[in-house]
Amino acid sequence: MMRVLAGLAAGLLFGAGLSVSAMINPAKVLNFLDIAGTWDPSLLLVMAGAVAVTFAGYRLVLRRDRPLLETSFAVPTRRDLDPALIGGAALFGIGWGLGGYCPGPAISGLAYGAAETLAFVGAMVAGMLTWRLARRAWPTSAAAAAGKG
Amino acid sequence: MTEFTPVSALLGGAMIGAAAVLLLALLGRIAGISGIVGSLLPPAPAADWPWRAAFVAGLIAGPVLVAWASGTAPAIWFPMGLPWIALAGFLVGVGTMIGSGCTSGHGVCGIARLAPRSLVATGVFMASAIAVVFIIRHGIGG
Numbered sequence: 408m409m410r411v412l413a414g415l416a417a418g419l420l421f422g423a424g425l426s427v428s429a430m431i432n433p434a435k436v437l438n439f440l441d442i443a444g445t446w447d448p449s450l451l452l453v454m455a456g457a458v459a460v461t462f463a464g465y466r467l468v469l470r471r472d473r474p475l476l477e478t479s480f481a482v483p484t485r486r487d488l489d490p491a492l493i494g495g496a497a498l499f500g501i502g503w504g505l506g507g508y509c510p511g512p513a514i515s516g517l518a519y520g521a522a523e524t525l526a527f528v529g530a531m532v533a534g535m536l537t538w539r540l541a542r543r544a545w546p547t548s549a550a551a552a553a554g555k556g
Numbered sequence: 557m558t559e560f561t562p563v564s565a566l567l568g569g570a571m572i573g574a575a576a577v578l579l580l581a582l583l584g585r586i587a588g589i590s591g592i593v594g595s596l597l598p599p600a601p602a603a604d605w606p607w608r609a610a611f612v613a614g615l616i617a618g619p620v621l622v623a624w625a626s627g628t629a630p631a632i633w634f635p636m637g638l639p640w641i642a643l644a645g646f647l648v649g650v651g652t653m654i655g656s657g658c659t660s661g662h663g664v665c666g667i668a669r670l671a672p673r674s675l676v677a678t679g680v681f682m683a684s685a686i687a688v689v690f691i692i693r694h695g696i697g698g
Contacts, residue, residue, distance in 0.1 A: 413582035414607030415614045421575035421587060421660075422618020426630055428568020429561060431619055434633040438558045440689040447558045449565040454663060456569025457576070461668035464577030474584035481584050483656075486672055493680055495655020496662070498647050500681035504688030506644025507635055509659040510652060511589040513645070514612060516632060518620045523634040527645035534649020535594045543599045 410476050422515045428453045431516045433507025440504055576665050583607060588661020589615070590652035635692075655681075 429435045430453055439450035473479055503509050508516075508527050516524045576587040585592075592611055595602040602608060623629050634641060652658045655677055657666065662681075666674020 410583060410604070410607045411610040413579070414610035417575045417579040417582070417587065418611035418614020419618045419621065420571055420578060420614075421589075421611075422615040423622050424568045424571030424573075424575060424618070425615075426568070426619035426622040427571060428565050429558075429630065430568065431630055432558070432632050433635060434631070435558050437635055437689055440685050441693055442686060443690055444693050445557050447560050449558070449561050452562050452565035453569035453572070454667075456566040457573040457664045458569075458668050460570045460573025461576045461664055464573065465580060465665075465668055468577060468581045474580065474582055476582050477584045479584060480580070482580075482586060482669070483666075483671065483673075488673060488676055491654050492656060492673055492677055495651045495653070496677040496680035497651070497655075497684045499651030499655055499658060500684030501688050502644040502647030502649075502651055503659075503681060504685035504692070505636075505647070506641050508641075508644065508648070509589075510593060510648060511615065511658070511660050513648075514589065514593065514615050515619050517616050519629070519632060521632060521634070523638060523641045524632070526638050526642045527648075530642040530645030531649035532593070532597065534646040534651075535590070535653050536597050536649075537646075538650050538653035539594065539597055540599060 413476055421511065424457075425512050425515045428456075431512045433512075435507075436503075436509075436512070437507040440507075572660075572664060573668075576660075576668075579611075586661055586665045588657050588665060590648075590658040591656070591661055594653055651681075 425431050428449070430450065435447060435449060438445050438447035468474075469480065506527055510531060513524060513527050513531060517528060579585050579587045592608045596605055596608050596612070619630060648658070657674065657677060662674040662677040667678060
């Protein structure tokens with residue numbers, strides 16, 4: 408129960424932050440990406456604010472032996488740069504540039520019920536599902552393509 | 557055209573960072589939205605799915621609370637029609653699974669940890685997104 412409340416609290420704060428920073432508006436994101444046109448640097452400051460707080464907060468938190476409600480921290484440890492990381496990030500960027508939505512803002516916008524938001528999230532979940540099922544069906548080739556990720 | 561909004565951008569960004577710190581402090585997890593959502597899906601949903609589902613519920617409810625508190629609904633504008641938006645969503649879904657993260661997991665949490673994989677991934681998805689917007693807005697009859 409405490410873990411569910413923790414997840415809910417973090418999600419609420421995250422979604423509120425996306426809304427306050429106006430990142431749930433794809434136009435805002437696309438104008439950040441349009442460096443040769445109607446450039447709006449807001450997203451840069453959203454990332455700067457988020458990274459600064461996370462940078463400082465993570466250092467404080469990771470001094471502890473364990474999180475408050477779990478027995479250990481689950482922080483990624485891989486450091487290798489594999490083709491899946493690069494290729495996946497490139498594909499994600501193409502979709503991000505096309506739609507102006509990344510996963511957080513798209514889900515945060517669901518409550519407003521726009522057909523575009525529903526279509527984006529539906530297709531995004533389908534894309535995630537496709538990859539997860541493909542990895543289950545062809546574990547070796549998918550594992551070779553994506554490492555253990 | 558959208559206005560540059562430095563104050564609300566920094567404030568909202570700080571709230572996103574605080575949410576990431578809260579998740580690490582309480583549950584020891586990285587606040588990567590694509591990872592949290594992806595691991596809710598078949599064929600093998602994560603055993604710890606309840607907090608993940610609660611996080612997604614909070615993510616949806618957060619903007620509603622802000623709209624209620626401020627008395628204004630946020631502006632949401634879309635660049636193109638449904639088929640393109642759906643294609644964009646599919647690419648984001650597949651790409652974030654293959655590349656193990658998105659703007660939050662790599663772009664915020666990973667960069668804050670100075671993780672080399674996240675620094676590279678963020679550079680790559682920023683570059684490909686900027687290239688796509690350039691082609692659409694300035695390349696094709698722009």
